[in-house]
Every structure is written in structure tokens, then in C-alpha cells.
């Protein structure tokens with residue numbers, strides 16, 4: 357697969373490492389459609405030994421059973437974890453409770469000594485996982501710029517979300533290389549990688565393969581196309597193109613357009629609540 361780790365991400369990581377000294381805990385945002393693919397080994401150096409609260413974001417796009425499985429798994433590793441749909445105003449309050457819970461001993465000590473102290477949490481994760489949406493939800497204002505594509509946040513910013521808590525939004529950082537091609541495809545499918553650097557038909561074919569493994573009927577019922585276990589994925593994509601009028605002059609299939617259509621339908625939840633990973 358292509359090399360997609362842009363140079364500016366190294367600079368971002370260095371900055372995050374420097375800023376992390378000021379932080380008391382980390383809000384590690386995972387896309388609930390592929391939580392394991394969102395774990396970035398580079399973040400170990402940023403987080404160190406400090407507490408992590410994993411946020412299974414975009415949980416509205418995933419079936420409940422998967423959310424519960426991943427939540428139990430992350431908790432079993434000794435971390436905190438909350439599931440979230442950050443697009444609904446007020447939902448992120450659970451994060452404030454989670455921060456207060458992981459820092460409860462330090463908060464109690466401060467109260468004993470009657471000192472006011474600001475605790476700081478850094479929001480980190482791969483691009484497009486919803487970090488800025490979470491920050492906006494936490495402060496109730498459009499403070500952080502968001503967008504449904506990778507690489508929206510460029511600069512760091514501290515935002516007060518509670519009398520005693522500030523959070524910092526950070527730009528998304530991808531894994532510098534992939535030993536696991538499947539994880540790379542999950543990130544491409546869910547929109548963590550800029551679409552401009554991807555060959556969309558390649559991503560669409562992999563999505564078809566994954567969806568058929570999960571449930572053979574997802575695509576047939578959504579697009580009203582016929583196929584079985586032995587149908588080549590490209591034929592399924594062509595059949596969807598015909599049904600949706602993705603045809604160019606001369607009757608040829610518009611592969612790029614049908615690929616984008618399928619991927620966008622998945623990203624927007626139009627194919628149902630689907631997790632791409634199993635534990």
C-alpha cells in the first residue's frame with residue numbers, strides 16, 4: 357500500500373510529547389467501527405504511564421454488542437472506557453465523570469488541602485475519529501474546527517470544560533507504517549486517511565469483501581443486486597454501479613464514482629450499524 361504518513365505528523369507528535377508533560381490524563385479517541393486499527397503505537401511515547409480514558413466514538417454507527425465487547429476488553433487491560441456519539445449535544449458529559457474518576461485521589465488531596473488546581477487532559481487519536489467534535493461537545497461551543505475528512509485540526513488549543521478541567525485538542529496522527537494491511541484498509545474505509553491519496557476502487561472492493569464476511573445480505577438488500585459466495589467482488593461493484601447509474605459515456609462503468617458512493621454509504625451509516633473488527 358501507499359506511504360501515507362505525512363511529514364507534518366512527526367512534528368505534531370514531537371509537540372504532543374512536549375505538551376503531554378502538562379497533562380494529567382489522556383482522552384484516547386477510537387473510531388468504534390475499527391477500535392483496534394485506531395491504536396497508534398506512536399502514542400505510547402506521548403502518554404507514558406499516565407491514565408488513559410478510551411473513547412469509543414461514533415458508537416451510533418456500530419451495533420451495541422460490539423461496543424460492549426470492545427469496552428470490556430479495554431477495561432480488562434486496566435483502562436477506563438466510555439462509548440460515545442459525540443454529535444449529540446451534552447453526550448460528552450460522561451467524559452467529565454470519567455476524568456474525575458481516574459483522578460479521584462488527586463482531586464481528594466486537593467480538596468483536603470483546600471487548593472484549587474486545574475487538571476489537564478489531552479485528546480488524541482487518529483485523523484477523523486471525532487476529537488474536535490468531542491471537544492466542542494464538552495465545552496458546548498464550536499471552539500474546535502471539525503470536518504468529515506482526515507487532517508482538519510492543525511493547531512493545538514486548550515479549552516476549559518469544567519471549573520477544574522481543561523482539555524487540549526490535537527491534530528490526528530496516523531501510524532507511520534503498517535505491518536497489518538487489514539488495519540490499513542479499515543482506516544482507509546472509515547476515512548482516517550485522506551481520500552486523495554487512495555485508489556478508491558481498491559478500498560471499495562475490500563469493503564465489499566469485509567461486508568460479505570460479516571453478512572452476505574447487506575449489499576443485496578441495500579442496492580437490490582444479486583450475487584452469491586462465488587461472485588467476484590468486481591462484479592458486485594459493477595452491479596451496484598448499474599443500479600445507481602454510475603455509467604460513463606459509451607455505457608462503461610464509472611468505477612471511481614460507484615466506489616465513492618459505496619464507501620460514503622458505509623461511512624454515513626446507510627448500510628447499517630457495522631463494526632469492521634472482531635475481537
Ligand SMILES: Nc1nc2c(ncn2[C@@H]2O[C@H](COP(=O)(O)OP(=O)(O)OP(=O)(O)O)[C@@H](O)[C@H]2O)c(=O)[nH]1
Nearest residue numbers: 414442484486487488489502503504507508509528
Ligand atoms: N456519526 C458520528 N459522526 C461523528 C461522531 N463524532 C464525530 N463525527 C463526525 O466525524 C467527522 C470528523 O470529526 P472531527 O471532530 O473533525 O474529527 P477529528 O478527530 O478532530 O479529525 P482531525 O482533526 O482531522 O484529526 C465529522 O464529520 C463529525 O461530524 C459520532 O460520534 N458519530
Ligand SMILES: [Mg+2]
Nearest residue numbers: 487488508509
Ligand atoms: Mg480535529
